[in-house]
Amino acid sequence: MYGFEALTFNINDGYLEAIVRGYRSGLLTAADYNNLCQCETLDDIKMHLTATEYGPYLQNEPSPLHTTTIVEKCTLKLVEEYKHMMCQATEPLSKFLEYITYGHMIDNVVLIVTGTLHERDVHELLEKCHPLGMFDSIASLAVAQNMRELYRLVLVDTPLAPYFSECITSEDLDDMNIEIMRNTLYKAYLEDFYKFCEKLGGATAEIMRDLLAFEADRRAVNITINSIGTELTRDDRKKLYSNFGLLYPYGHEELAVCEDIDQVRGAMEKYPPYQSIFAKLSYGESQMLDKAFYEEEVKRLCLAFEQQFHYGVFFAYMRLREQEIRNLMWISECVAQNQKTRVHDSVVFIF
Amino acid sequence: MAEIESDQLQRASLDETKVKNEDEEEEECILQFLDSLDAYLTLVDSLSSSLRQGWFDLASARQSMGHTRISSKLFDHKVHSASTTINITELDADNPSDPKPQFSLSKWATTKENPSSEVPNNSNLRHRAPTGVLEDDEKSNGTQVSSVVSNDIQKERSKSLTIFGGLVSPKLRTAQVSFETALDKIVEIANARSSMLSSFSQLQLNKKSSS
Numbered sequence: 001m002y003g004f005e006a007l008t009f010n011i012n013d014g015y016l017e018a019i020v021r022g023y024r025s026g027l028l029t030a031a032d033y034n035n036l037c038q039c040e041t042l043d044d045i046k047m048h049l050t051a052t053e054y055g056p057y058l059q060n061e062p063s064p065l066h067t068t069t070i071v072e073k074c075t076l077k078l079v080e081e082y083k084h085m086m087c088q089a090t091e092p093l094s095k096f097l098e099y100i101t102y103g104h105m106i107d108n109v110v111l112i113v114t115g116t117l118h119e120r121d122v123h124e125l126l127e128k129c130h131p132l133g134m135f136d137s138i139a140s141l142a143v144a145q146n147m148r149e150l151y152r153l154v155l156v157d158t159p160l161a162p163y164f165s166e167c168i169t170s171e172d173l174d175d176m177n178i179e180i181m182r183n184t185l186y187k188a189y190l191e192d193f194y195k196f197c198e199k200l201g202g203a204t205a206e207i208m209r210d211l212l213a214f215e216a217d218r219r220a221v222n223i224t225i226n227s228i229g230t231e232l233t234r235d236d237r238k239k240l241y242s243n244f245g246l247l248y249p250y251g252h253e254e255l256a257v258c259e260d261i262d263q264v265r266g267a268m269e270k271y272p273p274y275q276s277i278f279a280k281l282s283y284g285e286s287q288m289l290d291k292a293f294y295e296e297e298v299k300r301l302c303l304a305f306e307q308q309f310h311y312g313v314f315f316a317y318m319r320l321r322e323q324e325i326r327n328l329m330w331i332s333e334c335v336a337q338n339q340k341t342r343v344h345d346s347v348v349f350i351f
Numbered sequence: 352m353a354e355i356e357s358d359q360l361q362r363a364s365l366d367e368t369k370v371k372n373e374d375e376e377e378e379e380c381i382l383q384f385l386d387s388l389d390a391y392l393t394l395v396d397s398l399s400s401s402l403r404q405g406w407f408d409l410a411s412a413r414q415s416m417g418h419t420r421i422s423s424k425l426f427d428h429k430v431h432s433a434s435t436t437i438n439i440t441e442l443d444a445d446n447p448s449d450p451k452p453q454f455s456l457s458k459w460a461t462t463k464e465n466p467s468s469e470v471p472n473n474s475n476l477r478h479r480a481p482t483g484v485l486e487d488d489e490k491s492n493g494t495q496v497s498s499v500v501s502n503d504i505q506k507e508r509s510k511s512l513t514i515f516g517g518l519v520s521p522k523l524r525t526a527q528v529s530f531e532t533a534l535d536k537i538v539e540i541a542n543a544r545s546s547m548l549s550s551f552s553q554l555q556l557n558k559k560s561s562s
Contacts, residue, residue, distance in 0.1 A: 071418060110516075111419055118427040118514060128424045179517030226518035230509060286521055290415045329418060333410040342407065346414050 005202050005309035012090050017308070019088075020317050023081055024305060026053040028324055029351045036331050037343045045070065045332055053077065067332040074328055078321045079131045085314065092200060096311045098159065099193045100318050104133030105160055106189060110182045112141040113150065117173055146172050147181060163188035176231065183223060183240040190216055190242050200311065207304050207312035211319075214300060216245035217274070218293050224255045224264055225286060246271055261286045287345075294348045298323055302350065320350055377557050384550035391543040398536040405529030412523035420515060421523065427514050434459055434511060437538065451549045454541045456534065459507035 009017070028036075032052060039045045042065040049070075050059050057073040086097050108129040115125040122142040129138070137154050144150040150173075151164045163185045171177055190212060197208035220241045227237050238256040242248070247255065247268075254267035262283060268274040277292045297319070304316035327347050334343040413421045440453045508527060512519050 068418070107417070107419060111425075114514075114516070115425055118425060119429050120424060120426075124424050128419055128422055130419060175513035176517040182516070183518075222520075223518060226520060229505070230518065232518065287411070290520075326414060330410070330414050333413075337403070337406055337410065339403075339407055346411065 009309035013093050013311075016085055016088055016093065017313060019085060020313050021305070024313075024317055024320070027320060027350050028052060028327075030349050033327065033331070033347060033349060036328070037340065037347070039331075039335050042067070042070070042332060042336055045328075045335060049074075049328075067329060067336055070332050071325060071329045074325045075131065078318070078325065081321075082132060082318065093311060093314070095196070096200070096204075097314060099196060100315055101132045102159060102189050102193070103186065104130040105135065105158070106133070106163075106182060106185045108133040108138060109141060109150075109155070109160065109185075110178055112138060113144070113173060113181075114175070114178055116142040117175070117178070144173075147177075160185060160189075162192065180232075180236065180240070183219075186219065187240060187242045190219075191244065194244055197311075203307055203310035204312055207307065207310055208315065211300060211304065211312065211315060213245040214297060216242035217247045217251075218297070220245070220247055220252060220255055221264065221268065221289075221293075224258050225261060225289070228259060228261075246273065291346050291348060294323060294326075298348050298350055323348060324350065373557070373561060377554070377561070380550060380554045380557055384547065384554055387543055387547035387550055391540065391547055394536055394540045394543055398533055398540060401529055401533040401536055405526050405533060408522055408526035408529055412520050412526055415520040415522055416515070425514055432460065434507060435534065436460060452545050454538050454545070456538050458531070459504045 032048070035048050036045055039048060043063055046058050046061065046065055049055065054074055054077060057077050058070070061069055061073065082097070082101075086094065089097055111129060112122065112125050116122065122139055126139060135158050137157065140154045141150065144153055147164070147169050151161070151168055155161055155164060165188075169177075173181075194209070194212050194216075197205050197212065199205075223237060223240050234256050238252060241252045241255070245251075251267060251271065255264065258264045258267060265278050265281070265283070268278055273296075277289075277296055280292045281288055301316040301319050301323075304310075304312040330346045331343055334340055409421070436457045438455045438457060440455070441451070508524070508531075512523060512527060515523065
């Protein structure tokens with residue numbers, strides 16, 4: 001207990017906390033995953049999922065199924081649950097729930113801009129966008145030639161507008177500039193979300209501080225590893241790291257100069273929470289790093305449900321569902337490619 | 352009389368030698384055919400395993416980066432020249448009834464004109480692309496140039512992945528290498544098949560001439 005949330009939380013947000021805890025009990029268990037991992041075909045997966053909460057979304061899908069269809073239908077369930085909570089929420093919970101979708105909005109903006117740069121049809125790209133990140137004028141993104149136009153014509157009226165101050169230039173959009181824009185926007189979004197949670201105070205601030213700090217640190221590691229061997233300079237790399245988190249600022253100084261995965265390991269092992277993550281990997285290996293980070297994230301997200309009267313449960317539920325969808329995508333890919341022996345390489349059990 | 356007998360004996364021994372040589376030639380052709388068939392089957396198996404690994408690595412990359420970031424919807428529809436081309440050489444130009452084409456890859460062609468990597472002047476060469484960096488040049492030009500060439504190749508590899516974003520997961524780079532290996536194997540399979548067909552047609556010719 002951090003304050004007097006128990007006295008007032010349930011007045012406006014008690015119903016939705018009960019709803020989200022009910023949703024949480026519908027997450028797939030280890031027994032469900034074991035059944036799914038033994039499926040021989042995608043139709044078997046569909047049959048097993050029909051017996052879960054995904055049933056109504058998949059049962060009418062015709063064969064042959066594709067892995068992208070399974071992912072799309074499972075995502076629809078998440079979107080419906082989110083919309084149900086959103087339409088019942090009042091301030092400041094409604095604002096908190098909106099913040100959860102800004103990451104998807106950034107991904108959708110980058111998808112449209114990248115696809116347009118590659119002369120793809122905007123309608124094809126809109127089909128690929130995440131439903132949680134859609135906004136009214138998203139199709140107009142195809143018109144912009146540089147970031148200034150992007151901001152002036154479309155994004156000035158969206159929630160992403162405040163995040164553009166650090167990346168408005170008149171340079172033409174190319175693949176590297178777009179990547180820098182993506183990471184700069186995400187950095188600004190995470191910092192803004194962090195400040196919002198701090199303003200809310202109480203248990204929400206305490207729990208979200210930990211979850212968002214982990215997210216910022218994980219992004220810093222991924223940016224470092226993905227930029228090794230590319231034209232991104234050390235200074236540009238450092239500018240993409242968020243200004244909070246366990247690694248800020250000294251860990252960022254070390255990560256900015258890393259040239260291989262072993263140097264990244266050396267920088268991260270100084271921090272006890274990440275020492276256990278890197279202890280699972282052998283030297284020079286980065287294949288299992290994603291799974292190790294996802295496992296740590298799931299552990300922290302599940303812990304958020306141990307307390308009541310805070311908004312962290314909503315964030316944790318959305319992230320756990322996204323992890324579940326990632327698990328289903330991975331299992332479907334392994335079954336479709338007849339690689340069932342490798343299915344446990346990336347499945348992260350939630351319960 | 353003795354002369355006629357000696358002539359007959361000589362002719363018989365010549366005939367015997369000729370038959371023996373023909374038999375040896377035929378056996379050699381059969382061995383060559385079986386060797387090329389074995390090489391072909393081994394390469395097909397190896398190609399299957401490279402492709403399998405490539406698709407698995409691509410699924411891992413999609414798991415890491417997100418399924419919207421790695422999608423065919425992001426492929427570049429702008430017109431640009433191919434980064435990898437295939438060269439076809441006819442090895443046995445003197446025997447048009449038994450053509451034996453030889454295939455080779457020119458990987459990761461640079462966009463700049465590079466005079467040191469001109470295609471050799473060969474009338475039998477069918478080359479359908481702009482100038483490319485032939486990987487065989489590395490052996491004759493020393494380690495300094497070979498490291499420059501391999502840096503160029505690395506840059507071209509990274510450049511081709513930028514359709515998925517400027518910062519991609521190492522798993523996507525691994526998938527790229529797997530598919531590149533598969534492409535090399537496809538060319539080797541084409542050469543093995545060409546060798547196999549050539550041996551087979553030689554066998555058939557020998558069989559016709561002996562009967």
